[in-house]
Amino acid sequence: MTRYLRHLAVLPALALATASPGAEVAPAASDEPFAEAPIALLLDMSSGQVLFARDADRRFMPASITKVMTLFLAFEMIEEGKLSPGQSFAMSEQAHRDWYGRGSRMFLELGEAVTVETLLLGIANVSANDASAVLAEGAAGSVEDWVSLMNAKAREIGMDDTHFGTPNGWMDEGRTFTTAHDLALLAREMISRHPQLYRYYLGREGLAHRGIAQANHDPIRGKVEGADGIKTGFTNQAGFGFLGSAERDGRRLVMVAAGAGSSRERAKVSIALMEWGFAAFDTRNLYDAGAHVGHALVQEGAQRTVPLVAAAPIKATFPRGAAGTPTLTIRYEGPLQAPLEAGEPVAELEIALGDAPPSRVPLLTGAAVPQANEWQRLLNGLASLFQ
Template identity: 55%
Template sequence: MLAAVAAVAAQPAVARTTPDVAPPSPEDAPIAYLLDLTSGQVLLAREADRRFMPASITKVMTTFLAFEWMEEGKLLPQQTFTVRPETWSDWNNRGSTMFLSNRARVTVDDLVHGVTTVSANDGAAVLADSAAGSIEEWVEAMNAKAREIGMKDSHFGTPNGWMDEGATFVTAVDLATLASAMLRRHPSKYNHFVGKTEFTYNGITQPNHDPISGSVRGADGIKTGFTNQAGYGFLGSAERNGRRLVMVVAASPRGRTRDRASRDLLEWGFSQFEQRRLFVPGSKVTDAEVQGGNSTQVGLIAPRGVYLSMPRDQQTDATFRIEYSGPLRAPIMKGEEIAHLVVTIEGMPEARVPLEAETDVDEAGVFGRIVNGIRGWLP
């Protein structure tokens, strides 16, 4: 079956003229990362594991944690909090703000919109303090959630990215992991809260300074950031024709440079790579052998499907292999992630597509173990 897939992937692209678009230069975007979320492939990686201070991009972690707590019932969008005097005193007119008043009653929905649309430092602090009981407890939950989703080289010291002597740091890879988790786990919340062009609160309307929404077709966020030490950064995403890209640029020397680099990186990704669908979501990719089970095989399902991003107008082959740890042993539960389809394309990092068990495989009984043992001795 994988040989047939490789044959399909190797078919040349339909000849067409592609726009002359280049990724941003190392001078404009010293850190740059472009992930095709649909295929799982990395299209560009420059200093992707280099730590940097994310500044307001930190608020994406606060937003994601709020989404997770909404899903768990710990937070409700219509829930109302009162701004504590201590929190208001600490964050009133401190950097970007949604102009919260002392002791104001404000909904979670407004707080999250303030965070995502106008980068409200006061909104992030009030949300953290009110939802978790203290800002410290919220930050602890942020770091626990970061570890849970696989952000291996990041740490958060505040809910809003305010300067904290380097306690907050991320990498481009980890930010893409965060954006991916947000998009996959909470698509409806993402659509509701992220990518709005403006936000009005307390009679004041402020614009979103996202550099790609309205400028790049299909773009819908996510968050800018700036510090004197780290320069200008942006975590963004766009979707066209069912294909979703996630991008990071960081350490840009100027805001306009960052904005142009962000747009160029996305346009390059969409124009210079074409998508090929090999398996629709939920398809069976192949079978794997199972030891000690009431069945000797289990089907491997690709829950997200299998898609490839191939360099356009180039004859490029793809190779595939199934990878899992040791022999698969029963019991196995249906839907359990037990293997990966590893895709290799020359000049690109390996992509790993998760595969799940098609069915339950229970442990074999005494007679079954005897039969399996006999089979193991037969040629």
């Protein structure tokens, strides 16, 4: 998300809390909460707020969680009309040499033609290394070109501490790395941009292909109410990791756990982190979509300010039972330059609550501002003398 830092306005606090003052919620009973995961993050997608973080900016090898970018890139191409779920790709000799019988797979045979839909189901639910390579070659011409597209997409959405060396996360001497923050960002973009594709492809029990049935090893599916994905990862170098999500009553949480010592520890911390996030916090509405939030200064416009409105419902997440009000700050780089169209993303609303990292959501221009004529420029100049 673009950073708007030059101009800011602190809004009056919203009196939202109704619980008794001083109430606190501890993340876990131990002094080191969710200790099974050296790297951990929990994000509330409905508000954009980080609820828990440990070493969330530390780089690590994501292993098969890499496949989430392969899924996201495919979803983007489907929406753009560049890829169709019904088209088929065959396993080439190169893909067969590299991936036949290697790691988790769909047991694809040389020359076997498989639809994009089936490949994506295999990647999402049984972590198929071979399907990732076949999709990459078919959609981009080569694995190398697909990986270049993965890295370009990572830059586009702001994954600044991530680099991909393979389409599937196989060990590559550390060329593939990411952070918990970047993975949470990837999950947020995939779910918010492609909710229907996400619901269709992710979170299934497993996959049967060529008479071989395999189970999905997602540690929270069927264990956490509302859990619907996303992807596990494991190599001896990376340890056990998980990027997961669940939705309840309109609240969606995204979690990252990495570096766990076993699949059992990964499952334990994943379930505990998710359940704590739903039990320990409430999300409350601040502004409805389209609601007036504030204004921004405009230069050389027919009006000296433009109203700023919420691009979507804006929410804040509070510890359950705690009293408090968020600090709301409008940030934008300006004054904005006229002319402006209605609905342009020109600012952000920063939401800060307690010691938690602040979240930011986009604000749009609520009206068009044409360029000033000579008389309006004169009036604007006179008005600025009395500010």
